[in-house]
Amino acid sequence: MSNIEADLASLIAPGRVHRRIYTDPAIFELEMQRIFGAAWLYVGHESQIKNPGDYFATRMGRKPVVLVRDAEGTVRVIHNQCAHRGALVVATNNGNAGEFICCYHGWTYHLDGRIKAVPLNHGYPQGFDATDPKMAMLPVPRVKSYRGFVFASEATDGPSLEEWLGPMRTSLDDMIDRAPDGEIEVAGGVFKHSYEGNWKVYFENLCDAAHPLFTHRSSIDAALEQSDDVYSDGAGEIAIRQMRQNAAPYSFWESQVGIWTYPNGHSYLGDYHDDAKLVAALNDAVFRQYIAALERKKGKAEARRILEVRRWNSNIYPNVSLMSQFQQMRVVHPIAVNRTVVHTYTFRLKGAPEQVFRNAISFANVVNGTGSLVLTDDLEIYNRLDMGMSSEGAEWLQIGRGYQSDIPDADGGRRGKNSTSEVYIRNMLDAWLDLMTKRHAPPVRAAS
């Protein structure tokens, strides 16, 4: 191990982590190279680029990239950077184009990033060759779609996407399976929220079953006290059910939810709702229609199997988290060691009643909305974590809950005996250390 690798390894101890991994700018820079510059990252969904020429501009880590369907229909991810002077080429979030043209000197690119035309191409030194593959909006080396979810990796080799996802594929499957027609599409706009804190704390919070009862107390109390007899156009229904469900007692959070983790940092929290409380009671007309549509297309047994998959947030390390029951997807964009932006998307289940999609929109508003009664308290936590962790007052942070009681699970996984085990944090830090120190198999479980 080099000095830096020994240093990084020294920041993680059994049940503890040093605050520097959340606050040290040098470590963040290394994360951009070794995690966001190497691992498989979720980039976007094929439904965002249905036709040749459709593009969606996004970021991989801090790097601007373009997800595009080229003239032949192939899905590409290329760096959004002109080969000439380095300017950003695609300046709009999405659209359709026949070619990409840099606004500076008019260098023009094919949709797959290859150069098409260079104005004034005389006068360059000998050896200048506009057909050189390096003269391009450079392609990201590996691009792979898993059933429409497009991932890309800056590493030319390494585990395949399917190997990387491992058993967490089933969470992506679950999102698609829930569509009676077996197809989903991004729809309903995007939320973008930002906070002054490290990207890792966002991921950690998504599987944290111990915080809602405390952090979300103000919305829990307000929702519990809310009269159901006042006028509603239906929009507030799911929001209020969700806030009330956060009032489940600690005994419930401990024993009824479940937390599962898998190699490469992935994890999911079990669902903490029952149908009567959140999704839709069986006597709900829309839900009945939805089940009927699912049964018609997939058969009763398969419909039943699908509806019995009960997961809350599924974190696919290091940059995407999804919630299949309400078709939510959150993509994490680290901006700086202490600044993070998260984009959240909703999917439409094709073949489901339109009201199912509208329910997903209502759900998005309460869990992912910038003005949500719930998320705003989470954002406050992320900001306060950074304000606190930046202090040298306490160097070591505790991530040990459940440390001695976690249970090995199938497929190399590990789950908490209690649902409030912090096994998902330890599991992410294992993956973090693997990537940061390029430590390879067999994985050494330093933290769990």
Place this chain on the structure above:
Amino acid sequence: MAKRAKPKTKPANPSRRAVLVPRHRATHRTAEAFDLARCERFLQHEARLLDEGKFDDWLALFTPDGSYWVPSQPDQDNPRDTVSLIYDDRRLLETRVRRLASPRIYSQEPRSRTSRIISNVSIEDGDNNACTVRSKFLMVEFRREAQRLFAGTALHRLVQVDGLILIASKRVDLLNCDAPLDGIVVPF
């Protein structure tokens, strides 16, 4: 959360009941026609309630089926098919306002201070009973150590009930509605 003694009794929470009787009775007693000056006075009254943190009084300005909407996209058609920064029917709006009074609303610890300017008021359409009022606003929010600036357009659907102006719906189009934003807690 600063440690504080647990209150022995629950804080009074007037928004618990459905508020049907507005509290600005004194200002508008008779069924006058909607004119620009009266609408401006109403919007300034609303802005002052919000700046002063009198959220229960603000809630009382809404009709029993009133709604409050902050779209996430410019020119957003409706709140059903696209996500919204805020879309509250009456029931959720009551919950929002009740939460603002909670001693455990951590995203308001410390509390925000706001200062708003309402201007460029125009009556878009309407009659003696109801009208749509368009206005521009600037709101500065100060919290902890930072100040944020919000600007945009508000569309109020105002109605007269027993000579009082009430808000049937309020739509707030933020200039930067599709920007990455930290949490929005104090209503616009």
